[in-house]
Amino acid sequence: xxxxxxxxxxxxxxxxxxxxxxxxxxxxxxxxxxxxxxxxxxxxxxxxxxxxxxxxxxxxxxxxxxxxxxxxxxxxxxxxxxxxxxxxxxxxxxxxxxxxxxxxxxxxxxxxxxxxxxxxxxxxxxxxxxxxxxxxxxxxxxxxxxxxxxxxxxxxxxxxx
Amino acid sequence: xxxxxxxxxxxxxxxxxxxxxxxxxxxxxxxxxxxxxxxxxxxxxxxxxxxxxxxxxxxxxxxxxxxxxxxxxxxxxxxxxxxxxxxxxxxxxxxxxxxxxxxxxxxxxxxxxxxxxxxxxxxxxxxxxxxxxxxxxxxxxxxxxxxxxxxxxxxxxxxxxxxxxxxxxxxxxxxxxxxxxxxxxxxxxxxxxxxxxxxxxxxx
Numbered sequence: 176x177x178x179x180x181x182x183x184x185x186x187x188x189x190x191x192x193x194x195x196x197x198x199x200x201x202x203x204x205x206x207x208x209x210x211x212x213x214x215x216x217x218x219x220x221x222x223x224x225x226x227x228x229x230x231x232x233x234x235x236x237x238x239x240x241x242x243x244x245x246x247x248x249x250x251x252x253x254x255x256x257x258x259x260x261x262x263x264x265x266x267x268x269x270x271x272x273x274x275x276x277x278x279x280x281x282x283x284x285x286x287x288x289x290x291x292x293x294x295x296x297x298x299x300x301x302x303x304x305x306x307x308x309x310x311x312x313x314x315x316x317x318x319x320x321x322x323x324x325x326x327x328x329x330x331x332x333x334x335x336x
Numbered sequence: 337x338x339x340x341x342x343x344x345x346x347x348x349x350x351x352x353x354x355x356x357x358x359x360x361x362x363x364x365x366x367x368x369x370x371x372x373x374x375x376x377x378x379x380x381x382x383x384x385x386x387x388x389x390x391x392x393x394x395x396x397x398x399x400x401x402x403x404x405x406x407x408x409x410x411x412x413x414x415x416x417x418x419x420x421x422x423x424x425x426x427x428x429x430x431x432x433x434x435x436x437x438x439x440x441x442x443x444x445x446x447x448x449x450x451x452x453x454x455x456x457x458x459x460x461x462x463x464x465x466x467x468x469x470x471x472x473x474x475x476x477x478x479x480x481x482x483x484x485x486x487x488x489x490x491x492x493x494x495x496x497x498x499x500x501x502x503x504x505x506x507x508x509x510x511x512x513x514x515x516x517x518x519x520x521x522x523x524x525x526x527x528x529x530x531x532x533x534x535x536x537x538x539x540x
Binding site: 269 | 338339340341342343344364367369372373375376379380383384387389419420423424427428429430484485487488498501502505
């Protein structure tokens with residue numbers, strides 16, 4: 176066992192890429208003539224070095240880049256825009272996230288209140304699932320299992336009758 | 337391991353849905369009354385496991401537990417994993433409803449496979465039981481990675497490159513799941529052997 180533990184530690188350290196998480200969150204907003212993008216897999220798990228693609232009308236590529244170590248990326252607001260912008264973040268094989276900035280939002284400079292509202296929206300997206308939701312999920316699983324059991328029993332009773 | 341919405345082609349999504357329907361139907365038919373509570377317990381464990389993130393140095397991993405679910409449930413892993421994934425999608429926005437079929441196949445098919453590969457070793461001796469558990473946990477993730485790579489390959493991505501990226505990202509999960517499944521099966525064999533299907537109890 177003493178020989179196995181250092182081996183396991185070595186294997187874990189060798190694997191330097193971040194394991195694929197399941198919830199890709201992309202969030203973007205306009206501030207001071209720039210579009211700011213933040214990607215994460217939930218709270219405290221930034222989506223590092225992920226490809227960002229920005230597309231406009233008819234999926235025409237407008238801009239592309241890569242997130243930094245904090246999962247952030249920002250770029251100057253493209254000129255002559257006449258449509259919503261879709262920001263797509265590729266967070267590894269099978270992991271994709273989208274965020275749409277509406278045409279109206281692109282044209283207007285946001286007020287501090289608006290930015291605060293956006294940040295609150297971002298935090299709610301990144302929040303871990305609540306205990307109530309987890310409990311509801313487990314209760315639903317048991318509910319479904321007991322319902323399936325009850326149906327099976329009824330069917331068997333019907334056959335025996 | 338959960339594929340997001342909008343990644344896979346329509347054909348791959350449809351194929352995943354069909355395999356899931358077939359697997360779930362067979363699984364539901366195979367479940368016994370007495371087994372239903374075990375199915376619910378393991379589906380709940382699978383449902384919650386994805387929320388447990390472990391940070392190991394630069395790596396952030398989350399548990400999947402399809403190995404232990406498959407080893408203990410066999411074909412019944414299909415309905416258990418489908419239910420858990422559906423609720424994860426609805427309650428936590430993990431994966432997506434359109435990718436539910438493919439995600440179920442990616443996690444449930446390896447679970448069924450490890451059941452048939454490693455269950456015969458469970459109960460032979462304590463050491464073999466641990467090895468069987470470890471292998472079930474480890475290889476369920478390896479097979480899941482290969483299936484994920486295949487799903488992406490059919491949607492125009494390089495199979496080898498994608499598989500290497502997925503497997504290297506999941507190496508820590510394979511080892512951790514192997515250890516957890518190994519200890520879990522060894523423990524269950526001692527305290528609650530009834531949950532293990534068709535086994536020879538150690539010491540008998």
